[in-house]
Amino acid sequence: MSFNSVFLLFFVAFVAILIGGGWITRKWVTGSNDYFIAGREVGLLVNIFGVAAIGFAGTIITLGPGLAIMTGFWGSFGFGLIYGIGGLALYGLLFAPYIRRSGAHTLSEWLEMRFDKRTRTLVTVATILGLLGIMANNVMSMAIVTTSFTGWSLLGTLSAIFAMFLLFTYVGGFWAVTLTDFIQMCIGLIALPVMLITIISKFGGMSFISSNWAGPGSYWTSGIGGGQLPVLSMQYPSVLTFVILFACFLVWGNNYYWLRVSSTRSERTAKLSFVYGALLLVFVPILILAFTGLYAGSAMGDQFLPYGTIDPTAAFGVVLKALPIVVAAFALLGALAASISTSTTALIGASSTAVRDLYQRYVRPNATSKELTIPSKVITLALGLIVWLLCFYPGGPLYLFAFSTAWLGAPSILVFLGMWWKRTTKKGAFYGAVVGISATAIFTVLDLTKIFPLGAYTHVGVVGLVATVLTTVIVSLLTKPDYYALEGFNETIGLANTMTEEEKKVMMLIHYGYDTMAEISDMLGVDSSVSNKIIEGLDKRHLIRREKYSGPGFYTFHIQEGLTPDLYLTESSQRFADDRLTEVDFLFLEKLRHGMGALNQYVRETEFDSLHASAILSKLIKQGFLVEKGLWRRQVILSPKGNGILQKYSGVSGASPALQQVP
Numbered sequence: 241m242s243f244n245s246v247f248l249l250f251f252v253a254f255v256a257i258l259i260g261g262g263w264i265t266r267k268w269v270t271g272s273n274d275y276f277i278a279g280r281e282v283g284l285l286v287n288i289f290g291v292a293a294i295g296f297a298g299t300i301i302t303l304g305p306g307l308a309i310m311t312g313f314w315g316s317f318g319f320g321l322i323y324g325i326g327g328l329a330l331y332g333l334l335f336a337p338y339i340r341r342s343g344a345h346t347l348s349e350w351l352e353m354r355f356d357k358r359t360r361t362l363v364t365v366a367t368i369l370g371l372l373g374i375m376a377n378n379v380m381s382m383a384i385v386t387t388s389f390t391g392w393s394l395l396g397t398l399s400a401i402f403a404m405f406l407l408f409t410y411v412g413g414f415w416a417v418t419l420t421d422f423i424q425m426c427i428g429l430i431a432l433p434v435m436l437i438t439i440i441s442k443f444g445g446m447s448f449i450s451s452n453w454a455g456p457g458s459y460w461t462s463g464i465g466g467g468q469l470p471v472l473s474m475q476y477p478s479v480l481t482f483v484i485l486f487a488c489f490l491v492w493g494n495n496y497y498w499l500r501v502s503s504t505r506s507e508r509t510a511k512l513s514f515v516y517g518a519l520l521l522v523f524v525p526i527l528i529l530a531f532t533g534l535y536a537g538s539a540m541g542d543q544f545l546p547y548g549t550i551d552p553t554a555a556f557g558v559v560l561k562a563l564p565i566v567v568a569a570f571a572l573l574g575a576l577a578a579s580i581s582t583s584t585t586a587l588i589g590a591s592s593t594a595v596r597d598l599y600q601r602y603v604r605p606n607a608t609s610k611e612l613t614i615p616s617k618v619i620t621l622a623l624g625l626i627v628w629l630l631c632f633y634p635g636g637p638l639y640l641f642a643f644s645t646a647w648l649g650a651p652s653i654l655v656f657l658g659m660w661w662k663r664t665t666k667k668g669a670f671y672g673a674v675v676g677i678s679a680t681a682i683f684t685v686l687d688l689t690k691i692f693p694l695g696a697y698t699h700v701g702v703v704g705l706v707a708t709v710l711t712t713v714i715v716s717l718l719t720k721p722d723y724y725a726l727e728g729f730n731e732t733i734g735l736a737n738t739m740t741e742e743e744k745k746v747m748m749l750i751h752y753g754y755d756t757m758a759e760i761s762d763m764l765g766v767d768s769s770v771s772n773k774i775i776e777g778l779d780k781r782h783l784i785r786r787e788k789y790s791g792p793g794f795y796t797f798h799i800q801e802g803l804t805p806d807l808y809l810t811e812s813s814q815r816f817a818d819d820r821l822t823e824v825d826f827l828f829l830e831k832l833r834h835g836m837g838a839l840n841q842y843v844r845e846t847e848f849d850s851l852h853a854s855a856i857l858s859k860l861i862k863q864g865f866l867v868e869k870g871l872w873r874r875q876v877i878l879s880p881k882g883n884g885i886l887q888k889y890s891g892v893s894g895a896s897p898a899l900q901q902v903p
Contacts, residue, residue: 343756348593488656
């Protein structure tokens with residue numbers, strides 16, 4: 241059989257799996273909360289594959305082998321280490337716990353919580369631009385790889401890939417994206433090792449590379465044309481610019497990594513999935529692709545620039561031509577799946593920001609999650625079509641990726657400073673974003689029009705970094721900080737005894753163990769910027785206290801010692817108070833006596849919000865009443881403690897359906 245026939249068989253099977261998965265996952269989408277963050281149900285293994293799948297993308301498939309040919313092994317693998325360990329793993333350890341507790345669905349939503357509305361709106365626009373560019377880069381990268389091997393039309397290949405990922409995302413949202421990521425990594429973890437083994441069998445071991453490397457230097461540190469990756473150079477590419485663009489900007493300021501955290505079942509799942517996902521990505525796809533580039537430079541060095549006419553970023557497709565048809569077709573399918581999965585993730589990241597931070601705030605502020613489902617799909621489709629225009633960015637994938645990532649610079653700096661430096665002020669953040677984004681935009685235009693060739697001196701991302709950091713820090717030091725950063729705030733004594741009804745609800749939730757911002761927001765069914773205002777009002781009056789005033793503890797709360805529960809608990813809400821259970825908590829335990837199916841039926845019949853239900857289950861798991869399981873959707877069973885509590889209150893009826901919302 242010809243390559244086209246074999247590849248077509250693989251491709252049809254792949255599409256059939258995606259369609260089947262999309263049909264299943266579409267039934268899991270009951271509102272925008274499911275469409276964008278999967279109802280906070282994503283488990284550890286699935287999210288590990290999801291995080292790794294984002295990195296195993298069309299970009300890596302082109303840059304991995306390409307950088308090895310241009311700068312040697314360490315230029316390619318070093319890029320992977322910077323992105324994987326310095327970006328993803330560090331994000332999991334330093335940022336994921338904070339993000340998961342904050343409850344913010346999007347990065348921009350958190351910016352309003354920490355700073356103000358104008359900063360949120362400004363960064364939303366920059367985030368969308370950056371994510372659409374990253375999406376276009378992945379589609380174009382995959383099209384280049386495919387056409388270099390098949391000889392097909394670039395426009396036709398681009399159109400087919402584009403239509404596929406856009407349709408799939410439109411139908412199933414984040415659940416469909418998660419399924420695609422999982423399938424893609426399963427394919428990649430088989431296809432890439434098989435490909436490398438086949439390459440080694442055909443050409444030989446490391447001695448083949450040593451004997452046939454086309455470059456004048458060592459293949460470890462030098463490309464076929466003698467090029468090396470500088471370390472501290474301000475020009476792109478270099479180790480320094482890789483750290484700025486791909487560890488800091490690409491990850492810290494990227495909404496789809498934020499969504500990967502928001503969608504997880506727990507803080508532990510969020511943190512570990514990024515660490516393990518980074519290790520999986522670095523030591524399988526990235527390592528294999530670096531060696532693929534070395535073999536390409538050794539066996540086919542005369543075909544690539546500067547000796548031949550082929551761009552080094554097309555090396556993956558060129559290498560496949562030398563492999564058996566079945567292996568080549570399977571490897572190409574893995575690359576195609578990588579491109580589709582990452583493109584859908586970028587699309588859902590951009591559309592979630594557009595829906596939650598623009599459409600919902602300015603067009604339909606009172607819309608429910610269910611009412612936002614159709615607008616979410618329409619906006620997803622519209623943003624996908626805009627990507628088409630970015631697919632032909634001058635300079636190709638290498639520069640499109642860097643350009644797109646640069647737009648995420650200001651958000652990444654604000655995230656870091658906002659989380660870990662409590663002295664960062666609202667004005668500092670806003671003007672830092674204005675100056676950083678403006679500098680990025682202006683110098684990008686000047687560079688593209690050749691009015692001022694910035695690339696000859698440094699990368700636009702470096703300019704954006706310096707402008708954002710200096711402006712944010714200087715303005716913050718010159719302006720008044722938030723109340724908790726004022727000297728002597730924690731030494732204030734005295735408690736206010738009057739509370740609004742909303743404040744009493746929040747106090748009651750904290751009392752019963754819903755003690756993070758994420759749990760409070762999900763229980764109230766509001767944007768976290770709304771619940772944040774209530775929390776700040778309570779904190780200012782010392783009715784509650786935060787665990788810490790920077791880092792993850794900023795969004796974990798405790799009721800101030802000495803405060804009488806009668807101030808915020810009603811008599812009807814105290815039936816299970818001794819065991820820190822609300823009536824709805826107990827109702828969930830009663831339903832689970834008859835299995836997960838009984839609870840799911842109740843949730844469907846009462847149209848219980850998915851995030852509300854998820855928050856209750858998470859809290860009951862945290863308290864030890866339930867045991868969690870389930871690879872895809874969360875499944876729970878009663879623990880011995882849960883069975884014990886039902887026996888303790890046997891004969892006591894839980895909440896009625898009318899009390900399904902927060903009392």
